[in-house]
Amino acid sequence: MTGWIEAATGLDRIEAAARRRLARLVPVTLDRGTALFHPGEAAKGFIVVLAGRIEVFLTGPSGRDILLYSVEAGGSCVQTTLGLLGGEDYTGEAVAATEVRAVLIPRADFLALMDTSPAFRGFVFTAFAERMQGMLHLLERVAFQRVESRLAAALLDRAEAGEVRATHQELATAIGSAREVVSRRLDAFARSGLVATERGSVILRDSTALARLAAVQD
Amino acid sequence: MTGWIEAATGLDRIEAAARRRLARLVPVTLDRGTALFHPGEAAKGFIVVLAGRIEVFLTGPSGRDILLYSVEAGGSCVQTTLGLLGGEDYTGEAVAATEVRAVLIPRADFLALMDTSPAFRGFVFTAFAERMQGMLHLLERVAFQRVESRLAAALLDRAEAGEVRATHQELATAIGSAREVVSRRLDAFARSGLVATERGSVILRDSTALARLAAVQD
DNA sequence: GGGGTTCTGTGACATGGTCACAGACAGGAC
DNA sequence: GTCCTGTCTGTGACCATGTCACAGAACCCC
Numbered sequence: 008m009t010g011w012i013e014a015a016t017g018l019d020r021i022e023a024a025a026r027r028r029l030a031r032l033v034p035v036t037l038d039r040g041t042a043l044f045h046p047g048e049a050a051k052g053f054i055v056v057l058a059g060r061i062e063v064f065l066t067g068p069s070g071r072d073i074l075l076y077s078v079e080a081g082g083s084c085v086q087t088t089l090g091l092l093g094g095e096d097y098t099g100e101a102v103a104a105t106e107v108r109a110v111l112i113p114r115a116d117f118l119a120l121m122d123t124s125p126a127f128r129g130f131v132f133t134a135f136a137e138r139m140q141g142m143l144h145l146l147e148r149v150a151f152q153r154v155e156s157r158l159a160a161a162l163l164d165r166a167e168a169g170e171v172r173a174t175h176q177e178l179a180t181a182i183g184s185a186r187e188v189v190s191r192r193l194d195a196f197a198r199s200g201l202v203a204t205e206r207g208s209v210i211l212r213d214s215t216a217l218a219r220l221a222a223v224q225d
Numbered sequence: 226m227t228g229w230i231e232a233a234t235g236l237d238r239i240e241a242a243a244r245r246r247l248a249r250l251v252p253v254t255l256d257r258g259t260a261l262f263h264p265g266e267a268a269k270g271f272i273v274v275l276a277g278r279i280e281v282f283l284t285g286p287s288g289r290d291i292l293l294y295s296v297e298a299g300g301s302c303v304q305t306t307l308g309l310l311g312g313e314d315y316t317g318e319a320v321a322a323t324e325v326r327a328v329l330i331p332r333a334d335f336l337a338l339m340d341t342s343p344a345f346r347g348f349v350f351t352a353f354a355e356r357m358q359g360m361l362h363l364l365e366r367v368a369f370q371r372v373e374s375r376l377a378a379a380l381l382d383r384a385e386a387g388e389v390r391a392t393h394q395e396l397a398t399a400i401g402s403a404r405e406v407v408s409r410r411l412d413a414f415a416r417s418g419l420v421a422t423e424r425g426s427v428i429l430r431d432s433t434a435l436a437r438l439a440a441v442q443d
Numbered sequence: 444g445g446g447g448t449t450c451t452g453t454g455a456c457a458t459g460g461t462c463a464c465a466g467a468c469a470g471g472a473c
Numbered sequence: 474g475t476c477c478t479g480t481c482t483g484t485g486a487c488c489a490t491g492t493c494a495c496a497g498a499a500c501c502c503c
Contacts, residue, residue, distance in 0.1 A: 065361065067369035069461090075364075085357075099361070125340055135353055139303075142360050143283065143317070146293075149368055150401055151285035154459070174481065183368055185460050190482060206468060206481060287492090372490070392450065403491055408451060424450060424499055 025124035043101035054084040059107035073183035157182040160221035243342035261319040272302040277325035291401035375400040378439035
C-alpha cells in the first residue's frame with residue numbers, strides 16, 4: 008500500500024501519522040476525457056494528481072470556454088477545495104486531458120490532515136497560492152494582452168520538438184478567444200514565416216520572433 | 226490592548242494563546258488614498274482590515290486597470306499572503322479607498338499562528354477561498370459578459386439610496402473597461418430612462434430594468 | 444472672474460467576437 | 474476505388490469594444 012505518496016511532489020516529506028492515513032487511500036485511474044466535476048456538483052474530496060494532466064475550464068453561457076489552469080503530476084485540483092471550505096459551487100469543469108492517475112482524499116480525511124499535519128497544510132497552501140497567482144496571470148493576459156501575444160505564448164508553451172499538436176479550437180480555448188480569430192492570426196503568422204500550419208498541428212518556424220511577440224506588453 | 230480582535234469578524238472566537246499573541250499588535254490608521262503595496266514590493270505581513278475599505282487593482286501596461294476585489298471590515302488582504310507563502314511578487318496595487326483601520330500581522334507571527342491556531346487557519350483559509358471565488362467570478366464576467374451587463378451590475382452594487390457616486394473612469398475601472406465605453410453606455414442607459422447622469426454621479430431610475438440587464442447571460 | 448484641473452462627450456479607427464457559410468481533409472463503409 | 478459523414482479550416486460581413494485625439498463643460502481655488 009505504499010508507493011503513491013513518494014510520487015506526489017510535496018507530500019513525500021509528510022509526517023508519519025499523516026502518511027499512515029494517506030496510505031490507506033487507493034489511487035484511481037481516469038481515462039482521457041473523463042469529467043471530474045460537472046458544474047454545480049458538490050466536491051467529494053481533495054484530488055491529488057499523480058500522473059497525467061487534468062485541465063480545468065471555465066465555461067461561458069455562449070458555450071465558449073477558457074482554460075483556467077491545468078494540473079500536472081504533484082498538483083492538486085484546488086477548485087475542489089473551495090467546496091470543502093464552505094464556498095459556493097463553481098461553474099468550471101475539470102477534464103482529464105490525458106490518462107490520469109490520481110488520489111481522492113475524502114472530506115473527513117482532508118479536514119483531519121489540515122488540523123494535524125503541518126506538511127499537509129503547507130502542501131495545500133502552496134497549491135492554493137500557486138493557483139491564485141496563475142489565475143491572476145490569466146486575468147491579466149485576458150484583460151490586457153492582445154490575442155496575437157497570447158497565441159504566441161500558448162504556442163511556445165505547448166510546443167514539443169517545434170510542433171504543437173492542437174486544433175485551432177483548442178488553441179482558442181486555451182487563450183480565451185474564438186476559433187476564427189485564432190485561424191486568422193495563425194494565417195498571419197504563417198504569411199510572416201513564423202509558423203507553418205497543418206490540419207491538427209502548428210509547426211514553429213521562428214521561435215525567437217514568437218517569443219518577442221509573446222513578451223510584448225500590450 | 227484588547228478591543229480590536231472583537232471587531233474582526235472571524236477572529237473573535239480565536240483561542241486564548243493566539244489571542245494573547247494578537248493582542249500585542251497595534252492597529253494603524255491609513256488615510257484614504259494610501260497605497261499599501263506597490264507592484265514588485267515584497268509583503269511585510271498579513272493585513273486584517275478592521276474598518277474602511279481597501280481596493281486591490283491589477284494594472285495593465287497601458288495604464289488601464291481593473292478592480293480585483295475590495296476588502297471590507299473583517300477581511301484580509303490575501304494578496305499579501307501569497308508572498309508570505311513563497312509566491313512571486315504580484316503586479317497588483319492595493320489602495321485605501323476610505324480611511325482604514327487595519328492590523329498588520331508580521332510574517333513571523335503569521336506563520337506561528339498558522340501552525341498553532343486552528344481558528345486562525347480557518348480565518349485565513351476562508352478568506353483565501355472567498356477571494357478565489359471572487360476572482361473566478363471576475364474572470365467569468367470579464368471574459369464572457371458584455372459591458373452593458375457588467376455596468377448594470379456595478380451600478381446596482383454600488384448604489385446607495387438610488388445613487389452611485391463615481392466618475393465614469395471609476396466605473397470603467399471597476400468593470401475592467403475604458404472610460405469612453407462607459408460614457409457611451411451610460412448615455413444609452415440615460416436615453417432609455419434607466420438612469421440619469423450628473424457629473425460625478427449616476428442616479429438609478431429603473432433598478433428593475435438594470436437588474437434584468439445585469440442578469441443577462443451573454 | 445480667471446485659470447487650471449477634472450470630468451464628460453464625440454468622431455475615427457483598429458481589434459476582436461459572432462454568425463453564416465463553404466470548402467478541405469480524414470476515416471470508415473461498401 | 475467511391476461515397477458518406479464528421480471534423481477542421483477559411484472567409485466575408487457585422488457588431489461590440491478598446492484606443493486615440495480632441496473639444497467642451499463643470500468644478501475649485503485664488
